[in-house]
Amino acid sequence: MTLDTFEGALLHELRDVVADRRTRTRPARRPLLLGGAGVAAAAAVATFVSVGPVGPGAQPAFAISNDAHGDTVVVIHRTDQLPAVEKALRARGINVLLTVSGGPLVPLVHPLPTACDGKVSTGVGRLAVKLARQGNDYVLTISRDNFIHALRSLVKGNGTRVGMNPADGAIVSVTPPTHGGPACTVRVALGG
């Protein structure tokens, strides 16, 4: 059956819950971006991941790296591989659901906002998300410090869910861990 946006997002969250339960039964494995000192050490080493066609002149669909501040920077060249972006971010302990509003993930059917600075106040923490357009690319920056702070606050907090609507039409919403797990979900809908 075709899932609507709620059903799809819920499935995404619940799959993570199940995967997290499985991970917790294996004490040798830990999420990559969840420990304080471990995060700082990992962030100090620049990492880079890209996915897309291979070959001379081929443009990868996206690239993920850490900047000098330890923030995770995602450069999205094409929107046809957003699930791969999500998967790569999940491997870093960041659960992000990326969708293009109004339909399936097809390349750039909607004009995207030129920039969106989302700083979401949860009442118990803040999470910074920055979206910027650079030519035909879209750069999503997730602040490392804010992410960790918000994550800890949300885990300790009472499960408040909040959302915001920046003036340029993008929607950023934060859903706390629904199951006491360590990851929080950030949903970034790129408004048309």
Added chain:
Amino acid sequence: LRRVDVNTPPDGVSEIGRDPDAFEAFYRRHIEAVQRFVARRVDDPHLAADLTADVFLAAIDSSARYREDKGAPIAWLFGIARNVMADEVRRRARERRTAQRLAGRRELEPDAIARIESRIVAECSARALYRSLAQLPARDRALVELIAVDGLSVADAAAALGITPGNARVRLHRSRTKLRGLSLLNIHDTLEVAR
């Protein structure tokens, strides 16, 4: 009376708490039934969305305890959903006592709200039926609810509540008498069909 399809394969239910792919198959098979179950009880789209999430979370938690010989997966899931609804009723009562504001709600896109609202409209008469059962004692209500409102067979409703079919029939007999006394003849007739 609309009967739910209980002929779904039980294989993999015990795996849904460990295997994301098994969970996804289970979720896709039952998401519509769970949402309709919720829509027969609440008329707020956001609350319905939250409760739907809670039902599947509880199912993940309980999956290791699922036993195929105790009933169909959908009956097991409806039993869990009833507990989630009961928790919600208790939570709301607690919030009223402490005058707490309802914490934030799940964000819903227009397409999701439209689909949830259409289910809520479609289940209008079922909700009226559900509310009328409040006149029954709690232990009788649970069984009647699963049969008359949710369309489970007597055997599956018994499995959902963890009682034997024989016990369920005894309770139903008692409920039918009470329903006649309460002038809820439409429900009485439904239970007659479900024998």
